Every structure is written in structure tokens, then in C-alpha cells.
Amino acid sequence: MTRSFDTFICGSISILIRSNLVSHSERSEESIMQNYFTYILTNKNKTVLYTGVTNNLKRRLFEHQEDAKGAKDTFAGKYNCYYLVYYERFQLIEHAIKREKEIKGWVRSKKVKLISDFNSEWQFLNDEVD
Numbered sequence: 001m002t003r004s005f006d007t008f009i010c011g012s013i014s015i016l017i018r019s020n021l022v023s024h025s026e027r028s029e030e031s032i033m034q035n036y037f038t039y040i041l042t043n044k045n046k047t048v049l050y051t052g053v054t055n056n057l058k059r060r061l062f063e064h065q066e067d068a069k070g071a072k073d074t075f076a077g078k079y080n081c082y083y084l085v086y087y088e089r090f091q092l093i094e095h096a097i098k099r100e101k102e103i104k105g106w107v108r109s110k111k112v113k114l115i116s117d118f119n120s121e122w123q124f125l126n127d128e129v130d
Helices: 024-033 057-069 093-104 108-118
Strands: 002-010 013-021 036-042 049-054 083-090
Touching: 036 057, 036 093, 036 108, 049 057, 049 093, 049 108, 057 083, 083 093, 083 108
Parallel strands: none
Antiparallel strands: 002 013, 036 049, 036 083
């Protein structure tokens, strides 16, 4: 990232302003490196499904697990949904959100097929997330 400083003179006071200038190629590299995830969690008995979106899957799984053990403030926490059975990676948050909304609109049987096609044994994938 290219950083520069611009000086503006207002009366007798000069103000130094730092600006972040990002070239097109740097911006492209930045967006390529960005990760967003749409994911599906279940509980231990695989009776409840929760669909979500995040930019940090490992952190979000930890947050779901902590909520389930503690306050149970969220749907996932209340129903002990912190076992990852499905996820997709996106470069743009808009695509991840669109996919989350699409999946949330499905009936359970369609979600089950999606998970089974991706993870036929419904193994808990939490330990595979970096």
C-alpha cells in the first residue's frame, strides 16, 4: 500500500494529512486475498441447522461454541449449533450474503442434500478450519 502525506495551509497553520493511496493492482490483490464464508452448523444430534455468513470462520465457530456454553444469546447458542458441516468461500461479501439468504430460504430437505453432497458423512469440520 502506498502512503503519502498532503500538506494544506490554512491561514498561518499548516495541516499534515495522511492519505492512503492504493493503486489498482494493490486493490486487486487485496480483494483476492479477502475471504468470506457462508456456512451451515448443526447440533451434536444433527437435528437443527443454522446458516450464517462471516469473514473469519475459525473465530465465528469459536463464538458460536462459547455462546452455546454460556449465555445462549443466539439461535445457534440456544440450540447448541456449533458443529460445522458445510461451508463455501467467497471473495466478495455481497456474494456470501446472497448465498446465505438463498440457503436460508430453502426447505430442510434441500439443505440436507447440499450438506450431504459436500460432506456425505456429515462429519464435523471444525478442526479443518484454519
